[in-house]
Each structure stands twice: as structure tokens, then as C-alpha cells.
Amino acid sequence: MRVLEARNLTSGYGETDILHDVSMKLEEKEIVSIIGPNGAGKSTLLKTIFGILRPRQGVVRLGDEEITGLNPDKIVRKGMSYVPQVNNVFPSLTIQENLEMGAFVRTDDYRDRLQEMYDLFPLLKDRRNQKVGRLSGGQRQMVAMGRALMLDPKVLLLDEPSASLAPLLVEMIFEKIGDINKTGVAIIVVEQNARETLKISDRGYVLATGRTVFEDTGKAILENKEVGKLYLGG
Amino acid sequence: MAELIVYGIVLGSIIALGAIGLTLVYGILRFANFAHGDLMTAGAYVALFLVTGIFPWLGIPDTTFGSLSFGWRMTLAFPIAMACVAAASILFDRILYRPLRRKQSGPVIMAISALGASFIIRMIVIILWGADYHFYRPGVLRPAIMLPLEIKIRPDQILILATVLSLVILLYLFLQRTKMGKAMRATADNMELARVSGIDTERVIVWTWGIGGALAAAGGILYGIDVQLHPGMGWHFLLPLFAATILGGIGNMYGALIGALIMGVAQQVSTFYLMPTYKPAVAFVVMILILLVRPQGIFGGGRS
Numbered sequence: 042m043r044v045l046e047a048r049n050l051t052s053g054y055g056e057t058d059i060l061h062d063v064s065m066k067l068e069e070k071e072i073v074s075i076i077g078p079n080g081a082g083k084s085t086l087l088k089t090i091f092g093i094l095r096p097r098q099g100v101v102r103l104g105d106e107e108i109t110g111l112n113p114d115k116i117v118r119k120g121m122s123y124v125p126q127v128n129n130v131f132p133s134l135t136i137q138e139n140l141e142m143g144a145f146v147r148t149d150d151y152r153d154r155l156q157e158m159y160d161l162f163p164l165l166k167d168r169r170n171q172k173v174g175r176l177s178g179g180q181r182q183m184v185a186m187g188r189a190l191m192l193d194p195k196v197l198l199l200d201e202p203s204a205s206l207a208p209l210l211v212e213m214i215f216e217k218i219g220d221i222n223k224t225g226v227a228i229i230v231v232e233q234n235a236r237e238t239l240k241i242s243d244r245g246y247v248l249a250t251g252r253t254v255f256e257d258t259g260k261a262i263l264e265n266k267e268v269g270k271l272y273l274g275g
Numbered sequence: 276m277a278e279l280i281v282y283g284i285v286l287g288s289i290i291a292l293g294a295i296g297l298t299l300v301y302g303i304l305r306f307a308n309f310a311h312g313d314l315m316t317a318g319a320y321v322a323l324f325l326v327t328g329i330f331p332w333l334g335i336p337d338t339t340f341g342s343l344s345f346g347w348r349m350t351l352a353f354p355i356a357m358a359c360v361a362a363a364s365i366l367f368d369r370i371l372y373r374p375l376r377r378k379q380s381g382p383v384i385m386a387i388s389a390l391g392a393s394f395i396i397r398m399i400v401i402i403l404w405g406a407d408y409h410f411y412r413p414g415v416l417r418p419a420i421m422l423p424l425e426i427k428i429r430p431d432q433i434l435i436l437a438t439v440l441s442l443v444i445l446l447y448l449f450l451q452r453t454k455m456g457k458a459m460r461a462t463a464d465n466m467e468l469a470r471v472s473g474i475d476t477e478r479v480i481v482w483t484w485g486i487g488g489a490l491a492a493a494g495g496i497l498y499g500i501d502v503q504l505h506p507g508m509g510w511h512f513l514l515p516l517f518a519a520t521i522l523g524g525i526g527n528m529y530g531a532l533i534g535a536l537i538m539g540v541a542q543q544v545s546t547f548y549l550m551p552t553y554k555p556a557v558a559f560v561v562m563i564l565i566l567l568v569r570p571q572g573i574f575g576g577g578r579s
Contacts, residue, residue, distance in 0.1 A: 091471065093471070112470075113470055113471045113473075114470055114471075114473050114474070114475060114476075117471065117472065117473040118473060122471075123471050125467075125468065125471070128465050128467070128468060129468060130465075130468070131460070131461045131464040131465055131468065131469075132464055132465075133460060133463075133464050134457065134460060134461055134464065138457050138460075138461070139461075141454075141457060142457065142458065142461045142469070142472050142474065143472055145454070145458060145472055145473050145474045146473040188472060189472075192473070
């Protein structure tokens with residue numbers, strides 16, 4: 042079943058289009074990666090899907106519902122969450138408060154969900170009353186993902202989760218992304234760290250200068266010598 | 276000297292009520308609200324209107340509590356005036372700041388609009404009550420209590436400290452314990468992330484103005500009880516308000532509280548060496564010194 046589809050998106054900032062006629066889809070329980078060089082429009086694609094940017098053209102559908110042009114605070118209620126690349130936590134709030142803010146729109150008892158997040162990220166549990174501003178980059182990234190998962194979304198959008206992390210942490214974060222996926226969440230990951238991402242991805246899209254230049258299964262992209270040479274740095 | 280410090284703490288606690296609101300509004304909306312002092316004036320005069328205009332007409336008795344300078348009238352007027360100024364602040368946001376926000380106006384445009392709003396409030400006060408000094412209860416001097424170290428303090432002043440303390444504790448509990456309070460802190464941290472988390476940031480802004488306005492009104496009334504009312508009172512508070520806010524690190528509520536107490540004490544103690552007319556200059560000097568030495572404030576810098 043298709044959980045998310047973007048068709049013919051053209052989008053950008055102000056007058057400048059960065060994304061040109063890009064289409065993609067996400068099936069249930071998939072991990073799909075969006076890779077490509079700097080400035081290819083990967084983050085712009087995520088922001089457009091999540092309603093932070095309005096597409097000049099094109100349609101975004103979440104499940105059976107069109108969500109084009111809806112604001113993020115509406116989209117988040119419909120079962121899609123987003124983790125920005127930078128500034129993705131509330132630094133002066135504690136870990137627990139960050140997670141509570143992720144559940145802001147919930148009016149029911151979400152203590153079970155909170156416990157599930159601590160099971161997923163055991164490191165966070167002992168420090169739940171610590172301010173997030175004091176945490177390391179890897180721990181912050183876990184808080185950011187936990188915050189986005191509090192609403193139990195069907196779709197999770199991750200913008201460069203491994204950016205500026207030490208190699209050991211990169212591996213750990215990708216492991217966590219796999220764990221999250223196993224709980225039934227379909228995930229789109231935008232990454233610079235292409236090879237690592239493709240290894241855990243069912244499918245991938247290669248973006249360059251705002252256009253989709255290649256799409257295939259993660260494995261096939263990894264094995265494709267030409268794509269490797271042109272877009273994945275040899 | 277000890278007495279001046281105590282008076283400074285009283286003045287500082289009044290400044291704190293304004294400074295906390297100013298810093299909350301700055302934390303969320305990122306502009307300097309030059310009208311904040313005049314919200315204090317508005318609160319003081321709404322209470323004056325209730326105490327001397329409405330309540331006598333309603334037949335609420337004019338008796339005072341013990342050796343305090345006020346009674347039931349002020350006790351009732353206090354929360355009502357806070358609510359009125361909170362509502363007025365929210366109204367100002369609706370008709371003035373929100374349209375500007377929608378147009379993504381910069382902080383300078385917002386601050387200058389606030390300056391305009393401050394003139395409007397002050398002129399309305401002058402039109403309705405004139406430019407003279409007013410008192411909630413004219414002509415009554417209340418005896419002071421002697422504390423150790425030859426500190427003279429009026430019962431009113433003790434009540435002012437108690438009132439400020441309870442308001443600050445209430446605000447602390449609100450910010451730390453309630454969902455909306457936490458959402459306010461989250462929005463101050465990162466409004467964009469608050470939005471993508473599903474927090475209704477416009478509702479957060481309404482709460483921020485409401486709380487800021489109510490606290491300012493409380494500060495204005497308490498100053499009116501302690502000293503007197505004047506249309507320019509809030510405007511004159513603006514400098515110490517900003518100095519306290521910057522001293523505490525802009526956007527930091529607990530910093531603003533400490534900053535305000537320091538400002539209050541610095542201003543009062545300065546009268547030991549200087550003429551009282553130089554009090555505003557002391558606020559100014561302190562502000563310049565902080566900006567030169569530690570522009571992020573004593574508690575600033577932790578923010579990313």
C-alpha cells in the first residue's frame with residue numbers, strides 16, 4: 042500500500058525554484074533514501090512534502106488524502122512527522138519535556154508511548170530530566186527522533202540524521218533508523234552519507250540539480266558503477 | 276544603607292513583574308516591546324478607575340485592612356485590572372503585531388510599532404485622567420514598622436513583596452508544570468520546531484501576551500500603591516525594565532527576576548551617594564556596562 046506520494050513537485054524559496062518536476066513514492070514499511078550532491082534539492086523536497094515550503098506545482102498525497110499546501114501543524118496530526126537537519130531539539134527543555142512537546146497534539150494518555158521511546162533509546166531514560174542543550178550530537182539526534190515519533194506516525198521524514206556525527210555514532214543512528222522501521226514506520230531519509238544509507242534502504246532516489254536522475258532499489262544503486270562514480274564519490 | 280537595600284528589593288520586585296513579561300514577549304516574538312512600561316501604567320489606571328469610580332458606585336466599602344493603605348476595593352480591582360490589561364495586550368497583538376508578523380516584518384518595524392502603541396496608551400491615560408499625579412488613597416500616611424538594623428518598612432511594602440513572590444511562584448509552576456507553559460518555553464527555544472511538532476504557536480503567543488500584560492498591570496498597581504500614579508510612570512520604568520532584562524540574559528525569565536532585583540537595589544542605593552533624580556541614569560549606566568562587559572547577560576550564553 043502506498044503511504045506517501047509526491048507528484049511533479051516544483052518548489053523552492055521565494056522566486057527561485059530549486060526542485061524541478063520531482064516525483065517519488067513511499068510504500069508501507071519501506072525505507073527510501075534520497076541522496077545526491079550538495080544543493081541537489083534533497084532538503085527542499087522534504088520541506089515541500091511536509092508543508093514548510095509550498096510547491097509551485099505538483100501534488101503531495103499522504104495515504105488517500107491530498108495534503109498539498111497544508112501547514113506542518115496540520116500535517117503532523119495526519120500521521121507524518123519530520124526531523125529537521127539542524128535545530129531539531131528544544132535545548133532549554135529536558136529530554137522528557139522534548140518528548141512531551143512531540144505529543145503536544147495528543148489529548149490522551151501517552152505514557153505508554155513515552156516508555157516505548159525510552160525502550161528504543163535506553164540512553165535517554167536515565168537522563169530524562171537533563172536539559173537537551175547539554176547533550177552530545179548523537180544523543181540530541183535520538184531526542185529529535187523520539188520527539189517526532191511521539192505521535193506514532195505512519196511516515197517519518199529524516200533530514201540528514203548522520204550530519205556532523207562521529208563515525209561510530211553514524212552507525213548507531215542508522216541502526217536506530219532500522220529499529221524504528223521495524224515497528225512499522227515508513228521512512229524517508231535524506232543523506233549525504235549515501236553508501237551507509239543505501240545499505241539500509243529498500244529503494245533510493247538520486248537527485249542532482251533539483252531533478253531525479255536515477256531511482257532503483259538500494260542494492261542496485263550501490264552496485265551501479267556509473268551512479269557511484271557520478272554521484273556517490275567513486 | 277540596609278534600609279535602602281530593602282527599598283531596592285521592593286522596587287526591584289515591581290520592576291521584575293514588568294521585566295519578566297518583557298523577556299517572555301522577547302523570547303517568543305523576538306522584538307523589543309517598547310509599550311511594555313505603558314502596560315504597567317494602564318494597569319495602574321484601570322485599578323484607579325475601579326477603586327475610585329466603579330466600586331464606590333457599587334457600594335463596596337472603603338475600609339482598609341489593618342495598617343495597610345487599602346481594603347476590599349483594591350483587592351477586587353487588582354485581579355480585574357490584570358485581566359483587563361491582559362485582554363488589551365492580546366487585542367494589541369490581534370490588530371497590530373499579528374498582521375505585521377504575517378507580513379514577516381523585521382524586529383525594528385515591530386519595535387517601532389510598539390513605540391507607537393506606547394504613545395497611544397499614554398495619551399489615552401492623559402485624556403481620561405489628566406497629566407497630574409494620582410493616589411489610590413490620598414492624604415493618608417501609614418505608620419512604618421521598625422525592623423532590626425533600623426529598617427523602616429511600611430506594611431504595604433511587605434504585602435508588595437509577598438504579592439510579587441506569589442505571582443512569580445505561580446508563573447514558575449505554570450511554565451514548568453503545565454502543557455501550555457512547556458509549549459511556551461519550547462516556542463521560545465525554537466518556534467519553527469514548535470510548529471513542526473504540532474504546537475499551535477499562535478495560541479502560545481496569545482498566552483504570552485496575556486501573561487505579560489497581566490504581570491505588567493500588577494507591577495503598575497503595586498507601584499501605584501507604594502508611590503503614586505502618573506501617566507509617565509510606565510515609560511520611566513522602561514529603562515530599568517530593559518536593563519534588568521539584558522542583565523538577566525534576554526529571554527530568560529529567571530534572569531530577568533534577578534536582574535530586576537539588582538536594578539532596584541542599584542537605583543535605591545545610588546540615592547545614598549547621588550541625588551534621587553539620577554536614579555534613571557543609574558539604570559542607564561548599568562545597562563551600558565552590561566552591554567560592554569557581558570552582552571549576553573549573567574545567565575545568557577547557554578542557548579544554541
